Amino acid sequence: MDGEGASSESSSGNQLENWTEEQDQLKKKLIVYDDFTWKLSSSMEFPQGSEMLKYIGGVDMSFSKEDSSVACACLVVLELPSLRVVHHEFSLLRLHVPYVPGFLAFREAPVLLQLLQKMRDDQHPFYPQVLMVDGNGILHPRGFGLACHLGVLAHLPTIGVGKNLHHVDGLNQSEVRRSLQLKENEHEQVITLVGNSGFTWGVGFRPTLSSLKPIYVSVGHRISLDSAVKIVKITCKYRVPEPIRQADMRSRAYLQKHQTESFKRTAINGSEH
DNA sequence: GCGACAG
DNA sequence: ATCTTGTCGC
Numbered sequence: 001m002d003g004e005g006a007s008s009e010s011s012s013g014n015q016l017e018n019w020t021e022e023q024d025q026l027k028k029k030l031i032v033y034d035d036f037t038w039k040l041s042s043s044m045e046f047p048q049g050s051e052m053l054k055y056i057g058g059v060d061m062s063f064s065k066e067d068s069s070v071a072c073a074c075l076v077v078l079e080l081p082s083l084r085v086v087h088h089e090f091s092l093l094r095l096h097v098p099y100v101p102g103f104l105a106f107r108e109a110p111v112l113l114q115l116l117q118k119m120r121d122d123q124h125p126f127y128p129q130v131l132m133v134d135g136n137g138i139l140h141p142r143g144f145g146l147a148c149h150l151g152v153l154a155h156l157p158t159i160g161v162g163k164n165l166h167h168v169d170g171l172n173q174s175e176v177r178r179s180l181q182l183k184e185n186e187h188e189q190v191i192t193l194v195g196n197s198g199f200t201w202g203v204g205f206r207p208t209l210s211s212l213k214p215i216y217v218s219v220g221h222r223i224s225l226d227s228a229v230k231i232v233k234i235t236c237k238y239r240v241p242e243p244i245r246q247a248d249m250r251s252r253a254y255l256q257k258h259q260t261e262s263f264k265r266t267a268i269n270g271s272e273h
Numbered sequence: 274g275c276g277a278c279a280g
Numbered sequence: 281a282t283c284t285t286g287t288c289g290c
Contacts, residue, residue, distance in 0.1 A: 060280090061281080062281075062282090063280090063281050063282070064282090065281090065282050065283070099280060100278095101277090101278040102278075104279055104280055108280070134279085134280070136279050139279080140279075141278085146279075160279085164279065164280090166278065167277055168278090172277085210290090216279085
């Protein structure tokens with residue numbers, strides 16, 4: 001046979017190559033500056049003519065402990081400045097794509113896009129002006145994490161929020177925490193994440209006084225890091241920004257409810273036969 | 274070679 | 281991601 005011969009591992013190897021290629025292609029469309037018409041309510045100006053930021057979206061997914069392929073995706077929309085949830089929707093599904101570090105989007109983006117698409121198709125009045133994603137933006141091995149991926153495909157401004165640091169360009173958790181320790185006396189809760197290369201990947205941020213563990217904010221799409229951080233700040237009642245926290249809690253609850261009801265059905269069917 | 278590795 | 285209860289403190 002020929003030299004192109006596939007070894008047992010080359011199919012997965014090719015998949016990663018394809019995924020990498022797709023990320024590199026989509027990355028060409030990435031916009032990393034403010035590309036929206038609304039204004040932040042925190043600004044000192046009286047933005048009489050301009051639209052305000054009012055609807056912030058958040059997305060997250062939860063997984064079943066019994067069957068890790070069963071998942072619930074949730075999209076929430078919060079209203080500013082009240083931070084009240086004005087809309088939520090869910091999708092219960094089975095996932096066949098595994099989680100591979102650096103390729104989270106190929107697992108989670110399709111269903112999250114579906115949820116956004118549904119709101120858009122319905123011409124829903126609360127369609128989000130900006131979306132917070134539970135996963136990184138450009139803070140990613142190839143500068144194109146889930147938040148970027150979703151943003152480009154949905155053509156929506158997005159912000160990446162990680163609860164753990166993805167080690168990239170020499171960045172590491174303990175360094176970040178150490179820097180925050182040093183800065184906490186100056187009432188500084190934000191530290192810029194500059195890698196060995198000199199590139200700014202995002203920020204480490206301590207939302208509350210009590211949270212030792214920072215969250216990691218990075219640009220997703222159509223927004224600057226400064227604006228992203230401002231928005232994260234105004235949505236943090238607790239460590240995790242409300243849009244993501246609500247999507248997290250609600251997806252988890254939805255999954256639990258589905259599982260108990262699915263259990264009841266099998267229990268009834270089982271006892272009646 | 275070994276370890277690290279968003280969710 | 282998920283498991284897992286109470287507990288210490290504002």
